[in-house]
Amino acid sequence: MTKKILVTGGAGFLGSHLCERLLEAGRDVLCVDNFFTGSKDNIAHLMGNPYFEVMRHDVTFPLYVEVDQIYNLACPASPVHYQHDPVQTTKTSVHGAINMLGLAKRVQARILQASTSEVYGDPEVHPQVESYWGKVNPIGIRSCYDEGKRCAETLFFDYWRQHQLQIKVVRIFNTYGPRMHPNDGRVVSNFIVQALKGEDITIYGDGQQTRSFCYVDDLVEVMIRMMDSAQDFVGPVNIGNPCEFTMLELAEQVVRLTGSKSRLIFKPLPADDPKQRQPDISLAKQVLDWEPKVDLADGLKETITYFSTRLKVA
Ligand code: NAD
Numbered sequence: 433m434t435k436k437i438l439v440t441g442g443a444g445f446l447g448s449h450l451c452e453r454l455l456e457a458g459r460d461v462l463c464v465d466n467f468f469t470g471s472k473d474n475i476a477h478l479m480g481n482p483y484f485e486v487m488r489h490d491v492t493f494p495l496y497v498e499v500d501q502i503y504n505l506a507c508p509a510s511p512v513h514y515q516h517d518p519v520q521t522t523k524t525s526v527h528g529a530i531n532m533l534g535l536a537k538r539v540q541a542r543i544l545q546a547s548t549s550e551v552y553g554d555p556e557v558h559p560q561v562e563s564y565w566g567k568v569n570p571i572g573i574r575s576c577y578d579e580g581k582r583c584a585e586t587l588f589f590d591y592w593r594q595h596q597l598q599i600k601v602v603r604i605f606n607t608y609g610p611r612m613h614p615n616d617g618r619v620v621s622n623f624i625v626q627a628l629k630g631e632d633i634t635i636y637g638d639g640q641q642t643r644s645f646c647y648v649d650d651l652v653e654v655m656i657r658m659m660d661s662a663q664d665f666v667g668p669v670n671i672g673n674p675c676e677f678t679m680l681e682l683a684e685q686v687v688r689l690t691g692s693k694s695r696l697i698f699k700p701l702p703a704d705d706p707k708q709r710q711p712d713i714s715l716a717k718q719v720l721d722w723e724p725k726v727d728l729a730d731g732l733k734e735t736i737t738y739f740s741t742r743l744k745v746a
Pocket residue numbers: 440441442443444445446447464465466467468469470471489490491492504505506507508509510524528546547548549603604605606607608
């Protein structure tokens with residue numbers, strides 16, 4: 433029998449790539465999304481597939497469906513979007529997790545949580561290992577997202593201990609690629625859109641803060657590997673690309689690849705902005721036999737092509 437897979441947040445950036453890959457692997461996919469940050473454009477190319485179904489639904493409300501696996505991705509991911517309605521962000525992470533765990537419990541489905549590197553906050557341990565508990569401000573402007581995701585992890589582990597649910601928790605580090613929202617304020621989309629339009633490239637702070645970016649195809653591959661891994665491996669496991677660079681280096685790379693004449697300008701650093709971030713992916717390498725394949729220049733080229741086409745249409 434074809435496995436029925438629920439993807440919450442399936443019309444978003446990562447979710448739409450995940451739905452596509454699951455369909456290619458012969459799975460039957462139900463995409464649930466409230467279209468807050470996701471869009472029908474992201475999944476339009478899947479609509480003709482008889483094994484693909486879309487349901488408009490907000491995961492903060494109960495959901496009664498019959499499925500074998502659940503990928504729980506529903507949650508705005510960019511700071512601009514998750515800070516737009518912070519209360520709803522926490523509700524989505526926490527009530528959404530409770531509802532999806534309740535659903536998984538009733539139908540005995542395996543459930544994977546898309547957690548985040550933000551559970552480490554502004555980390556004092558570098559690179560970040562899964563055993564590090566993080567340094568998170570509980571009352572700041574990023575807290576709705578960081579603490580919401582931390583609470584969701586707690587719920588996953590309690591449902592596992594208390595109800596023997598089959599859980600999987602991945603901590604996703606910054607990911608980029610086609611179908612990122614052009615106005616979501618994230619650094620890769622901002623820099624590329626600015627460079628293509630010939631606008632100033634906005635570097636926050638002095639640009640010396642670091643991130644490590646993973647191309648979306650690599651990330652989707654390891655999410656599926658994690659879901660299908662041995663039952664006793666529940667995580668949390670870091671997934672991302674350990675190749676670290678400063679935001680200034682990223683801006684220079686984008687300018688070079690687009691051949692843009694944009695100037696680099698400096699703007700104030702937002703509150704609680706982590707100074708450095710790099711995943712230690714030893715665990716994913718060892719247990720899931722995975723490491724990212726796409727390097728930054730190749731991934732950026734794909735993303736630039738996507739945004740060039742999108743900007744021409746718009
Ligand atoms: P995205 O904003 O593109 O996708 C999120 C999707 O969830 C959207 O389609 C949105 O409409 C939907 N959604 C939001 N609230 C919902 C609700 N209450 N009910 C139903 N649907 C809802 O973001 P993304 O980058 O694709 O991120 C997907 C997941 O991965 C998120 O959970 C995010 O926290 C996690 N993540 C992403 C990154 C990254 O770099 N992209 C890093 C770490 C973690």
